[in-house]
Amino acid sequence: MAIALAELGSISERRTYQLISGSRELPNYLVANPGINSGMMIPQYTAASIVSQNKQLCSPASIDSIVSSNGQEDHVSMGANAATKAYRVVNNLYSILAIELITTTQALHFRRPLKTSARLEKFVNTFRHVVPFIETDRELHPDMVNAEKFLKNCTLEF
Numbered sequence: 001m002a003i004a005l006a007e008l009g010s011i012s013e014r015r016t017y018q019l020i021s022g023s024r025e026l027p028n029y030l031v032a033n034p035g036i037n038s039g040m041m042i043p044q045y046t047a048a049s050i051v052s053q054n055k056q057l058c059s060p061a062s063i064d065s066i067v068s069s070n071g072q073e074d075h076v077s078m079g080a081n082a083a084t085k086a087y088r089v090v091n092n093l094y095s096i097l098a099i100e101l102i103t104t105t106q107a108l109h110f111r112r113p114l115k116t117s118a119r120l121e122k123f124v125n126t127f128r129h130v131v132p133f134i135e136t137d138r139e140l141h142p143d144m145v146n147a148e149k150f151l152k153n154c155t156l157e158f
Helices: 002-020 041-057 079-110 118-128 141-153
Strands: none
Touching: 002 041, 002 079, 041 079, 079 118, 079 141
16 A cells, blocks of 8 residues: 555656646746745655655565564564554655645646636635645745645545
8 A cells, every 4th residue: 555655646746846847838836936935846845755755665564573572473564564654655645745736726827717627626716725826936834734734634525
């Protein structure tokens, strides 16, 4: 499970990178008025770092066994360790997806007056109440935290 989730995070980060790279007729770093915070560059770096951490967490816990119970158990599955690593990967994936959500909603704004589907437009409008369009370059950590909370609590009944 952890490997599959890590792969989802890796794909998400690559989509984020493609949107901020300036190669899709979008402004570099997806900010209208660039400044000292470099628009969406730092969030993309953050996502890349978290993706790397997820890859490290995907090393099988079962490869590290140790004798326990005063020698009565010569092999321990380390299932609890695998579960806690998977839990970390899940939470990391929320962070990565939150960054992608901020990035994609920024990109959609720069494509206006074009629109996406009615359902996605409603989702984006709901999200914009939590994280507004980033007009002027600013620190984005609070937006990243709010986007992650949004993802953890949203329902897709739009």
